[in-house]
Amino acid sequence: MKIGYFPGCSLESTGIEYHLSNKAVAKKLGVELWEIPDWNCCGASPAHQSDLVLPNALNARNLAIAEEAGMDVVAPCAACYNRMCAAIETLKNDPEELKNINEIIERDYKASNKVYNMVEFFHDLVGLDKIAAQVQKKLSGLKVACYYGCLLVKPPELTRFDNPENPTSMDEIVETIGATPLVWPYKTECCGGGLAISKTEVILKLGNDIFSYAQAIGADCLVTACPMCQLNLELRQPAMEKEYNVKFNMPVFEISELIGLSFGFSPKELGINKHFVNTAPLLKEKQLA
């Protein structure tokens, strides 16, 4: 299988471990991730909060480059994924706006391709059986709270995710690689990522809510499929602990990192040594490294 790959800005910087692990795992699964050449930023929240045309124009340029090469796209970042879904949905159903956008981007986009997130990619496009076949080291004893976040699953009309309130596809992947997914109610609550810089108090509260519950049910770690959630929840964890006088010290993994560990890759090959929360003690305790 060959599929278009839109890393998005954070996978080259703050989310580098997601990028490295996606590439390593995909290769092992026999999938070629074809990076969209010379891609631009999707505009994230600032674009759709500032203009009605800009977000679709920025996304249409990337999607058009992929479409010209006959490619559907997998977008690992939940924010990019959400904005690409929104652009395709609008432009597919509004020929006049599609014409308008094509004039702006100076391309001939037809809104004929699809975009997938990383959970969908592993769960539906690759399939659990193919993942199971590559597992060399089951992540036995690792208790995982699957944190889907908001933009991956909501709104369901756009994302087609399995269930907007209690999704289970990531839990099924976690089970396939031998870890234990926990039942909890914060799966799709927002971590506040978009306000991390401009309104930091919000993310401290939302993060504290999330980690407190995860800790109470005995989770060893969270697992996400979004570089924004991962960055926000790890980088700001010390500030959350200080603000609410608690101690979490809980790593937040990307789903591809855990799959990679089960495939026998070393933590370094997957970028797991680049986390803001030190992952070494947990990996040692669970004999995963």
Place this chain on the structure above:
Amino acid sequence: MEQVALNSVLKSSQALNQEIAEKSHVDVNKCYQCGTCAAGCPVAYLADYSPRQIVRMLQNGLVEDVLKSRMIWLCIGCGNCLSRCPRKIDVPHLNDTLRIVSKEKGFPPAEKSVDVFNDSFLKTVQYTGRLYEAGLTMLYNTRSGNFMSGMDVAPHMMKLGKISPFPHLIKGRGEVSRIFKKIQERKGGK
């Protein structure tokens, strides 16, 4: 909130309400005020009005109060409200539109830091084609007056090699700049 004569407010705000409805494609009159949106909103605890109140105020013609409100700037776009709304009212997109209209009408943003962040973020995309994190931090800190923002976490990020001091310039950055320019021109801006 002071007493208002709704019949006169409804009339005087009709054009503005119409403009918002046309730009957002959201029909606020479909809302029957169940409050599910407010119950699930992660930022309502911090805002002046809940999403339910924003919609009610629009129904009653209190458009200016809405355009000046903090809620439209705090909305993070998580989609809880829309996903759970029995009337499928797209509140996140409504809030996006309200922010845009609020700026067009010249109201000062009720949450300046959010506006400055958005603007700084987009400036780096406009000139480099991608997000330039160090540039965003410099622009945001100087323009927002929060000079030390991010400084507590920056050393950790640098040490792990996660942020570069330099931008990644894409080849098509001229193309991306032109996208911004054309959109601005179509709106009649400079």
